[in-house]
Amino acid sequence: MQPSQPTPLNENYLRDDVKSPEREDLLSSLPSEEGWFQTSLRLYRGFWLPSRHLNGVVACQNHFQAHPSDILLVTSPKCGTTWLKAILFALLNRAEYSDSNPQQRHPLLTQNPHDLVPFLEIRLYLQNKNPDLTAFTSPRLLATHLPYSLLPRSVRDSNCKLVYLCRNPKDTFISMWHHFNKLRPEERGQVPLLERLDKFCRDVSGYGPYWDHVLGYHKASSEMPEKVLFVKYEEMKADPSVQVRRLADFIGRPFIEEELRNGTVEGILRMCSFDNLSALEVNRSGKLPSGIENKWFFRKGEAGDWVNYMSAEMGERIDGVMEEKWHGSGLKF
Ligand code: A3P
Numbered sequence: 001m002q003p004s005q006p007t008p009l010n011e012n013y014l015r016d017d018v019k020s021p022e023r024e025d026l027l028s029s030l031p032s033e034e035g036w037f038q039t040s041l042r043l044y045r046g047f048w049l050p051s052r053h054l055n056g057v058v059a060c061q062n063h064f065q066a067h068p069s070d071i072l073l074v075t076s077p078k079c080g081t082t083w084l085k086a087i088l089f090a091l092l093n094r095a096e097y098s099d100s101n102p103q104q105r106h107p108l109l110t111q112n113p114h115d116l117v118p119f120l121e122i123r124l125y126l127q128n129k130n131p132d133l134t135a136f137t138s139p140r141l142l143a144t145h146l147p148y149s150l151l152p153r154s155v156r157d158s159n160c161k162l163v164y165l166c167r168n169p170k171d172t173f174i175s176m177w178h179h180f181n182k183l184r185p186e187e188r189g190q191v192p193l194l195e196r197l198d199k200f201c202r203d204v205s206g207y208g209p210y211w212d213h214v215l216g217y218h219k220a221s222s223e224m225p226e227k228v229l230f231v232k233y234e235e236m237k238a239d240p241s242v243q244v245r246r247l248a249d250f251i252g253r254p255f256i257e258e259e260l261r262n263g264t265v266e267g268i269l270r271m272c273s274f275d276n277l278s279a280l281e282v283n284r285s286g287k288l289p290s291g292i293e294n295k296w297f298f299r300k301g302e303a304g305d306w307v308n309y310m311s312a313e314m315g316e317r318i319d320g321v322m323e324e325k326w327h328g329s330g331l332k333f
Pocket of ligand 1: 080171174272274
């Protein structure tokens with residue numbers, strides 16, 4: 001079980017114009033690009049990170065001590081993090097909240113997955129340079145957007161497990177576009193799609209280059225399949241029950257025969273489905289401590305929605321970069 005009440009974040013979380021001396025020192029030395037919203041992106045060791053997350057990234061790298069039993073969900077933004085947080089949480093806690101224990105109300109019914117499975121660099125280590133994580137019982141379920149090469153050393157060196165979820169870059173890009181349109185003040189209008197596509201293809205996106213993020217974990221998963229599980233959003237959509245069993249095996253909580261017979265897999269999928277989660281009051285009207293509305297994490301939840309927003313030519317542009325960057329890796333969407 002995870003701690004249920006996150007400490008509220010600084011109210012200036014979404015703003016980039018509020019100065020912190022430590023951040024200023026680090027920022028002044030890094031190349032910068034305009035971000036999607038109020039924050040700029042900074043090139044930090046080969047990846048474009050939102051400047052408002054940099055303190056959290058550095059603190060996490062310096063202080064986070066992985067335990068061998070830890071399970072870390074890793075994603076790029078808008079790849080389906082919210083869904084997988086819910087599924088992993090439900091998988092790990094299924095004994096406590098089973099049908100045979102009806103008096104225990106499932107935490108996913110009243111809390112957003114991002115509150116139950118917090119991000120390291122965006123939540124825990126941004127709020128506090130060295131947070132007290134003792135309230136997390138083992139195995140700790142945590143999340144990060146960090147690329148493989150930027151993970152805290154203890155994560156790479158310990159036997160903890162990483163579940164990496166990625167998504168077709170065209171859908172990821174469009175999902176990101178929608179998300180940042182919501183964050184933008186209405187008077188500024190929509191984020192210009194073509195301009196952003198250009199940046200995305202030039203490697204500039206939050207936690208990107210997207211291609212390098214995916215490639216780093218793909219390589220790690222090929223070399224250490226017992227440590228890194230590589231999952232695609234599209235596979236989750238196409239055959240969720242196979243993928244949930246794969247996830248359960250990987251985190252060391254395989255389904256027993258009785259669970260397979262009594263519909264536990266289907267129950268978890270129902271609980272974590274787009275329709276169920278997005279209809280819950282907490283996800284309709286709640287907010288994260290950062291001020292981001294929970295409902296913004298639930299838009300359509302489909303594979304292939306990019307065709308409704310991008311021309312074939314724009315899609316081909318992303319395909320071209322994908323082919324070039326992933327050439328020889330066996331990776332494709
Ligand atoms: P769309 O914008 O394409 O709908 P993240 O959680 O990493 O921010 O990703 C958000 C994306 O995951 C959004 O994609 C969102 O709708 C989708 N999503 C959220 N919950 C989901 C669920 N339970 N099942 C499938 N997709 C989900």
